[in-house]
Amino acid sequence: MKEIVSKSFVNHIYNQGQSSREKTIIIFHGWGSSVNNYVELAEYFSSLGFRVIIPEIIYHDTRNKLENHFLKEVTQEYFWKTIFKSIDDSTLFFEELGVSEKEVILMGVSMGGFIASGIYANGNNFAGLININGSGSFLLSEKIFRENDQRPDLTGEELNELKAYNPIGKSISYTPILLMHGEQDTIVSIEGQKDYFNFLTECDANYDVVFNVYKDVNHSFTDEMLINLKQWLEDKF
Template sequence: MILVEKSLLKNNPHLHIVNKSEQQKKLPFIIFNHGFTSAKEHNLHYAYLLAEKGFRVILPEAIYHGERGQGIEEKNLYSHFWEIVIKTIHELNDYKEYYVNEGLADEEQIGLAGTSMGGIVTLGALTKYKWVKAAVSLMGMPAYEEYLHWQLEQMKSIGISLSFTDEQIEEQLSFIRPFDLSLQPERLENRPLLFWHGQKDPIVPFHLTYQFYQSIKDNYEKTPANLHFISDAQADHKVSREGLKATVEWFEKHLLK
């Protein structure tokens, strides 16, 4: 039986998913982050399949989302996007520390994954946390600076009036730059990394992710099995069944002893 528990850590809600027969054991541990305007419950199918394989999985709630919502309208939430991303990255360490200290997570078998914004969080976290042993980015991208500029251009193109000054934009860039994996790919240190991305994605541009993948392939020359990119020519901003299955198989391959 797979258990789904609602838990709190520092007043932040998350779901804890584990096989009941292994509830008190030290297990391989995966943190799975949800997307922008989504919520933790929307990724339960990933957590269920991973728990069946022997993982302990948590699904955190990002600030301003789900149970942590503060009544901000979706159109106004966009101005908080990078605040949410960076805060989520910082909060990942709290979850890791708690579950390791409680003897419920094996520090040598920790994975990180996410969809869309959650994939962006995952790739940014790889610049900061060496305890991430394997990762999966589903519709995410690592080029924080390029994506911010792309977002600004998109808003202009659809007629949204920008109230940001050049100084505010530079301040935002300075805020996110330390987490931009495309500027410091050496921080990957050949850790297993899987990408899934739809070529027709209108939200997180496919080319930003694929260009990065191509740029780091040589770094994995001695460990080619640790890097893989699944490109779906027909998909937009929705992960396919293939992407779901590949996520589970990736962590089975690279985290289970």
């Protein structure tokens, strides 16, 4: 069953009957993607007993959608704006949904992984975090983006803004975290995910963090990833 709720945000909600696990998975999609690309995944998680919500992200779908996300200058101008705005909006987002953090598993794919990690780092009661082919190390990832595009280094102002949102350096609650990444990812380097994993495990070896690396996988979500994700959800929730 799908319901569209519209207040300040447009959310697509999937809940097949009673949510037996009493947890809500919120899925943040990737750059240039759409809610529509995640319907099948949402319905699958719903069939496992989770309530699933896919929020429309600024500059996508009905929220001032950009004409061409993949023009290099468009990506460079709006990628981080989208992430920061989504993190900033999250408090109001949860208030309007009437969902408590302790019931929420944040999940993000690619850009959505950046968003989910940023929101998770600002909270203290989320049930869990799933970051697929994204990054929780904003500074390192942006440095790699710039190196790949042969752009100048960050200005002081840009550096300070990224530091303010960067999950690295912020306290993390002791709830399960799953990081998944294709080893050959040419879009979002796995190095950002590695850096975030190292931060989490070096802070405290007791953090419940799993980092799965997929050999010979580029920037994609594979069947093997889905199988591993399902097993992780079964084990933890």
